[in-house]
Amino acid sequence: MSINLLTYDNLKIFCEAAFHRFGFNEHDSAVITDVLLLADLYGIDSHGTNRIVMYHDQIRAGYIDIGAKPLIVSETPVSAVIDGMSGMGQLVSKFAMKKAIALAKTSGIGLVTVRNSNHYGIAGYYSLMACNEGFLGISMTNSLAAVVPTFGRVPMLGTNPFAFSFPAVPQPFHFDASTSVVTVGKAEVSGKTGKALPVGWGINADGYDELDPSALLRGIYAGTAGLHPLGGGTEEHGGHKGYGFSMVVEILSSIMSGGTTSNHVEKEEGKSGVCHFFAAIxxxxxxxxxxxxxxxxxxxxxxxxxxxxxxxxxIYTHGEKEAESYTRRIEEGIPVNEKTVEEMKDLADYLKMDFYRYFPELKI
Structure with a gap:
C-alpha cells in the first residue's frame, strides 16, 4: 500500500471545500478542518483526513444536523450542561470548551458536560484550547461502544479518550490517549494499509484474539466483537485499570450530562448521542x-x-512527539495512505469537485 505526501495547504483547501459542499458555512468548515488537520500534523492519522468520509456518511444517515446550534441547558458560576442538538462534534465541542474557559476566567474553574453531540475528533484539540489561555485543560468523550469490559466479550464502552494539557516551555505537557489499547481508527488504518492486527488489540465473537482488521471492525459495528481496554484483556497486565479509566470518562461525559452511554450510542435511528466533558482550570x-x-x-x-x-x-515527555511531527509534516507533507486517497477521490466525484485541482501532484 503506497503512501502519498500531501501538503497541509492543499489538504486544508480541499477539506474546507468538501465540508462547505456538505452544507456547512465557511467558518464552520474551517473549524472542522482545523481539528482534523491538527490530528494529521500530530501524527494521529486515525483521526485526521481519514475521517472525512465517515462524517459525510453520518450526515447522510441523519446523525449530524448541519444547522444545529448547541444549547446551554443549565449553568452555575463554575459549570454548565450543554445539549449539542445533534450538531457536528467539533463545532459543539469548541463552543463547550470556550464556555469552560469563560467560566475559568471569572471563577478560576470551568466544568462543562455535553450530551447529544457527535464524534469530535482528537480530544487534545480542546484541552490545548484551554492550555493556550494559560489554563490546565481537560477533554473527554464517550463514543460508539467498541471496547469490552474486563472479562467481557460484548462491547459496552467507547474508546473514551482523555486529554490533559498544561502550559510549559518549550512545549506544553500534552497527554492525549484512548482508554482502550488502541482506537477504532487505528484498526481502520491497519485495514487500509493491509496490515494484520497485533495480538492483544481485540477479540472476536468467540472470545479469541482477532488479527483481521476488517473482521474486527465488522464485529465492533455488529456489537459482537471489541477492542480491549488499556492494559489488555486480563487483570495481570492491568486491563481492569483501563476499564476503570474508561468508566471515569463515561461518568463525567454521559452520566453527568444526562446523555447517552456508549452502549446506546448510534442505536437510535438518526441520533448519535455522543457525550463530552471539558474542564479549564x-x-x-x-x-x-x-x-x-x-x-x-x-x-x-x-x-x-x-x-x-x-x-x-x-526519554520523551508527553507532547514532544506531537510537536516534532507537526514541524516535520508542515515542512515535508502529510502522509496519506492510498486507500484514504481513493476515498477522498470518490467523495470529490460525488460532490462534483475536481479532485486533481486540489492535488495536482496525484494526477497520473
Missing part, C-alpha cells in the same frame, strides 16, 4: 502560575535527562 487558584509552570518545566527536564534503558537514547 486557572492555576492561579493554587498559587503563582509562573512558579507552578517553572516547577513543571524543571520536572519535565529531569525526566528527559534521567537514565535511559539499554539501547535507548531518549
Amino acid at each position: 486557572d492555576p492561579k487558584i493554587f498559587g503563582n502560575p509562573a512558579v507552578i509552570q517553572n516547577k513543571l518545566e524543571i520536572f519535565l527536564e529531569e525526566l528527559r535527562n534521567s537514565m535511559k534503558a539499554d539501547g535507548k537514547d531518549r
